[in-house]
Amino acid sequence: SAVISQKPSRDICQRGTSLTIQCQVDSQVTMMFWYRQQPGQSLTLIATANQGSEATYESGFVIDKFPISRPNLTFSTLTVSNMSPEDSSIYLCSVVPGFPTGELFFGEGSRLTVL
Amino acid sequence: AQTVTQSQPEMSVQEAETVTLSCTYDTSENNYYLFWYKQPPSRQMILVIRQEAYKQQNATENRFSVNFQKAAKSFSLKISDSQLGDTAMYFCAFTPYTGAQKLVFGQGTRLTINP
Numbered sequence: 001s002a003v004i005s006q007k008p009s010r011d012i013c014q015r016g017t018s019l020t021i022q023c024q025v026d027s028q029v030t031m032m033f034w035y036r037q038q039p040g041q042s043l044t045l046i047a048t049a050n051q052g053s054e055a056t057y058e059s060g061f062v063i064d065k066f067p068i069s070r071p072n073l074t075f076s077t078l079t080v081s082n083m084s085p086e087d088s089s090i091y092l093c094s095v096v097p098g099f100p101t102g103e104l105f106f107g108e109g110s111r112l113t114v115l
Numbered sequence: 116a117q118t119v120t121q122s123q124p125e126m127s128v129q130e131a132e133t134v135t136l137s138c139t140y141d142t143s144e145n146n147y148y149l150f151w152y153k154q155p156p157s158r159q160m161i162l163v164i165r166q167e168a169y170k171q172q173n174a175t176e177n178r179f180s181v182n183f184q185k186a187a188k189s190f191s192l193k194i195s196d197s198q199l200g201d202t203a204m205y206f207c208a209f210t211p212y213t214g215a216q217k218l219v220f221g222q223g224t225r226l227t228i229n230p
Contacts, residue, residue, distance in 0.1 A: 031216060042206060042220045043160075090158060096216050103150060104218055106160035 002027055002097050004107035012113045013083050020079045021110045023093030028073035031096040033104065034066070038089045046091075049076040083114045117142045119209050121221035128197055129229050135182075136192045136224050138207030144168075146212040149183065151192045154223075155203040163205070166190065194226075202228045 003026040013019050023032065032049040047055040047068055055068035070076040080087050090111050094104040118141045128134045140149070151163040166174045166183050173181050178198075182191045194201055207221040 033217065042222050043218075044220075045217050048217065092160065094160075094218075103148070103162050103165055104160075104216075105162075109158045109160075111158070 002029060002095050002105045004093055004095060004105060006093055006107035006110050008110055009108065010111040010113075012115060014115055015084055017083055018079055018081045019083065019112060020077050021091055021093070023076045023078070023107055025074045025095055027097070029095040029097055030073075032070060032076045033094045034068060034076075034078045035092045035094060036089045037092060037109070043092065046078070049078075080112065083112070085114045088112060088114045117144070117209055117211070117219045119207050119219050119221035121205075121207055121224050123224045124222070125225045125227070127227040127229060130197060130199060132197055133193060133195050134197055134226065136194075136205050136207075136226065138190045138192070138221055140188050140190065140207070140209050140221075142188070142209065142211070144211045148210050148212070149181075149190045150208040150210075150218070151179070151181070151190075152206045152208060152220075153201075153203045154206065155200075160206075164192065197228045199228050199230060202226060 005024045007022045034046040035043040037043045045058050046061045047057045049055050049068050049070040051070045067079045090109040092109045093107040120139045147168045149166045153161045153163050164174050164176045164179050173183050178195045180193050204223045206223045208218045210216050210218045
């Protein structure tokens with residue numbers, strides 16, 4: 001298993017600003033992912049955070065809007081850039097533990113509201 | 116592309132009753148994992164149960180069990196003796212054995228357990 005801490009838990013942001021979300025895991029993990037959950041919706045994968053290289057983005061998500069860093073095997077950040085009200089969502093960090101069992105473990109999520 | 120469909124947006128039952136949540140999926144893969152995740156109002160995604168496609172036996176975890184029909188691509192979740200704490204959003208999810216272990220989620224079913 002893995003314990004995942006996300007910061008901030010929630011924030012209210014102004015249109016046009018950027019916010020960085022941090023994800024800290026209590027153990028080294030092979031894979032880290034960032035998901036978005038828009039209000040009342042399911043989870044959509046934004047990107048896979050690759051340690052030591054650029055993130056791999058899903059269709060519809062681009063690096064300029066959602067830059068991701070992963071400097072080591074326990075930490076990643078997701079930045080939501082130039083925010084608009086449409087970016088109001090819960091952003092969730094998830095990981096595959098060192099020995100993959102198929103399941104993902106999730107952080108508690110970061111709820112962003114953009115005014 | 117893989118897709119996951121949950122056809123019941125909302126369900127409501129009385130405490131102690133049994134409830135079944137439906138999920139169908141579409142994939143050309145032969146080996147994969149299926150999951151049910153629970154998301155209570157606290158937002159934390161919690162794994163309820165998992166099924167590996169090569170296993171014919173249906174998975175069970177205490178009051179939770181699945182009916183996995185591989186040929187029909189169906190994966191329903193049965194909750195027995197439902198409790199108030201079972202109130203949550205339930206997401207069915209799929210990931211293939213190979214590749215990046217990214218999860219594809221269904222739309223979710225909002226389950227309410229009434230006292």
